[in-house]
Amino acid sequence: MSELAKYKFIRPEMNHDFVCKAEGVFSSFSELFSDSKEYVVFPGFCDVHVHFREPGFSYKETIYDGCCAAARGGYTAVCTMPNLNPVPDSVEHLKMQIDIIERDAIINVYPYASITVNEAGNELSDMENLADMAIAFSDDGRGVQSDDMMREAMKKAKALDKIIVAHCEVNSLLKGGYIHDGEYAKHHNHRGICSASEYEQIARDIELVKEIGCKYHVCHISTKESVELIRQAKKDGVDITCETGPHYLVIDDSDLQEDGRFKMNPPLRSREDRLALIEGIKDGTIDMIATDHAPHSAEEKAKGLEKSAFGIVGLETALPVLYTKLVKTGIITLNKLVDLLCVNPRKRFNIPMGEDITVWDLNEEFTVDVNDFLSLGKATEFTSVIYLLKSHFR
């Protein structure tokens, strides 16, 4: 895995320790975004969707290595998803993760607790006792299939004033798919994942939220229908927010290669979906960008599209990718990007800004080299897709 990029990204200048604390240095955000060619100082980014794999899968990522990757990417706060072993469905199980965080974390790490026991969807986790220890509740990695189970979870979450963070996926529609059910799948004989598997569950949840009135957040939306459903729900006054990932905004299934680096769940959708997501970013339907940083071993990602594990890393490339593809191209402003990476997630999840900052030189270009990643995961689609910049956004 020593592929070098053939195009340039904007590079963080202060390398390993450019995340630092500053006290009383900046009086307002506007002060941070001058057009100066000097270093640019941002408020520390906040990613509400990462997989740090401990306890249970430390060969994929540890909390320490995940934190280092996050810090290099400019993140000073992350929320860790609960598809672990054991799943944090009880105080005892969550405590195991918190102990590691207290020992190893070098940035602020806020763990999720699961919605259901073992994320199996059959029985609620100990939500009452977990509420004070967890940032929110999620069964990320799988959807809660049963309407009744989700209804009960939302009722509990409402009583506890916690957010339900939903990975929306209808299992019965998956049919063994592993990439988007679109042109690429058709032409290369792959089994596709249809868009409805995502948006049908979002539609169901929106109705439940209307009925119950809890706080609700949708993970990694990838389809145009999802954007439209959430846009309408917001107009209807539903307490809903959502995130998408950097990859869904800058590449699509026309960029797919026969390589595990292009496999994640949800999958890269069509160009139309991607453009709808960009519209969603622009009009505020999509509140935040979360990387869904999901490291796996090299072996697990070396089995092509069909057999590789779902998930790619994202913390170390998010800002360079988004700045290069969305800000430099004039699609969104730098201020908007900071809202998406920092201000909005912190607001929704009530994560304090503190004095965290991250410092970048936006004029210096660099080449992505996965061997240089601090994450144990090296699978990223942003190494060789040189045609990304070409014409998508013209």
Ligand SMILES: [Zn+2]
């Ligand atoms: Zn997910």
